[in-house]
Amino acid sequence: MMNDRTVLVTGGAGYIGSHACKALRRAGYLPVSFDNLAYGHEWAVKWGPLERGDLLDKARLSEVIRAYRPLGVLHFAAFAYVGESVVEPAKYYRNNVVGSLNLLEAMREEGVGTLVFSSTCATYGIPAGLPITEDTPRHPINPYGATKLHVERMIADFGPAYGLASLSLRYFNAAGADPEGEIGEDHDPETHLIPLVLDAAAGRRPDVSVFGADYDTPDGTCVRDYIHVTDLADAHVRALDALRKGVPSGAYNLGNGLGFSVREVLSTVERVTGRPVPFRVSERRPGDPAALVSDASKARAELGWEPQMPALDDIVRTAWAWHQRGASAPSDAGRAPSVPHAPLLVNPLRIEA
Ligand SMILES: NC(=O)c1ccc[n+]([C@@H]2O[C@H](COP(=O)([O-])OP(=O)(O)OC[C@H]3O[C@@H](n4cnc5c(N)ncnc54)[C@H](O)[C@@H]3O)[C@@H](O)[C@H]2O)c1
Numbered sequence: 001m002m003n004d005r006t007v008l009v010t011g012g013a014g015y016i017g018s019h020a021c022k023a024l025r026r027a028g029y030l031p032v033s034f035d036n037l038a039y040g041h042e043w044a045v046k047w048g049p050l051e052r053g054d055l056l057d058k059a060r061l062s063e064v065i066r067a068y069r070p071l072g073v074l075h076f077a078a079f080a081y082v083g084e085s086v087v088e089p090a091k092y093y094r095n096n097v098v099g100s101l102n103l104l105e106a107m108r109e110e111g112v113g114t115l116v117f118s119s120t121c122a123t124y125g126i127p128a129g130l131p132i133t134e135d136t137p138r139h140p141i142n143p144y145g146a147t148k149l150h151v152e153r154m155i156a157d158f159g160p161a162y163g164l165a166s167l168s169l170r171y172f173n174a175a176g177a178d179p180e181g182e183i184g185e186d187h188d189p190e191t192h193l194i195p196l197v198l199d200a201a202a203g204r205r206p207d208v209s210v211f212g213a214d215y216d217t218p219d220g221t222c223v224r225d226y227i228h229v230t231d232l233a234d235a236h237v238r239a240l241d242a243l244r245k246g247v248p249s250g251a252y253n254l255g256n257g258l259g260f261s262v263r264e265v266l267s268t269v270e271r272v273t274g275r276p277v278p279f280r281v282s283e284r285r286p287g288d289p290a291a292l293v294s295d296a297s298k299a300r301a302e303l304g305w306e307p308q309m310p311a312l313d314d315i316v317r318t319a320w321a322w323h324q325r326g327a328s329a330p331s332d333a334g335r336a337p338s339v340p341h342a343p344l345l346v347n348p349l350r351i352e353a
Pocket residue numbers: 010011012013014015016017034035036037038039040041053054055056075076077078079080095099118119120121170171172173174175187
């Protein structure tokens with residue numbers, strides 16, 4: 001039985017994708033996650049079926065699209081570690097660019113013409129000025145950002161040629177966890193600042209490395225714009241709804257417009273958790289711009305998007321609550337072994353909008 005509110009979510013078992021699935025379901029959509037579980041978790045797929053598969057396996061993508069006939073696709077699946085992309089660029093171009101091309105071609109062949117793409121502020125490189133608007137020139141300084149810029153261009157070219165309607169959402173730094181505690185960030189390896197700082201506060205790691213204290217910023221450490229993952233999830237539902245109403249294809253920055261240095265993140269974590277965070281200053285990490293802060297007024301004006309948890313304290317508090325449950329996230333090792341490609345149970349769920 002087909003469900004006419006089905007949305008394909010690549011990377012739906014991952015951090016931001018799983019939060020988007022929850023938001024989609026709440027908005028009356030049925031999210032079907034397509035994920036190879038390279039970094040995602042089966043336990044994080046709670047609001048619709050999981051179809052295991054790899055973006056690099058185009059036949060599998062086509063099979064899943066044919067089976068579910070989604071009204072659109074939210075495309076999160078990618079490798080997303082800035083530092084790793086500098087030392088292993090081939091891995092990033094293959095997964096992010098070739099993988100996305102496979103998806104676009106499978107969508108075209110199967111007649112799916114609506115796409116929301118996970119892009120990033122890493123496409124801007126070192127911005128000429130702050131805050132960053134959608135018109136800020138884009139010269140990525142790491143391969144990860146370059147792969148995302150390539151995909152944005154591919155998508156833009158597919159628009160007029162093949163009738164693809166798309167919105168690229170350029171997120172700044174995703175952080176925090178579902179305020180209801182159902183899902184949260186759980187990467188292995190974890191490289192993101194806030195969960196690493198929480199680990200140090202919890203005594204799970206001896207200290208945190210501050211990657212460079214000699215940047216041209218007020219306290220010498222890198223400045224980022226941290227945006228709550230639930231606010232990102234909400235923006236995806238709005239973007240999908242807008243595309244379905246015929247908004248023109250384009251791109252939106254998603255951030256709070258507030259920059260926090262690495263040192264400020266450390267002190268916020270100390271305040272919120274009430275625990276000290278041991279740290280040491282180490283070398284700069286290649287590929288890191290000094291400061292990235294958004295101007296997201298376009299998304300506010302055109303999508304009606306308004307972040308509900310803009311305060312860094314709230315972002316850290318929800319991340320800490322999830323972190324404290326920590327062990328409560330079922331380990332992948334403990335789950336029942338799953339048969340690759342088993343599901344394809346087309347839309348077993350009924351959606352009450
Ligand atoms: N985390 C951030 O701060 C941030 C900021 C800007 C943009 N983004 C983008 O948002 C998206 C999601 O990021 P995230 O932090 O949730 O990452 P994540 O690693 O938690 O999620 C990505 C998911 O995609 C899956 N995946 C990767 N390659 C795949 C493939 N070839 N086939 C099938 N599944 C595959 C992984 O298993 C994982 O579940 C990414 O595209 C990332 O580039 C993230």
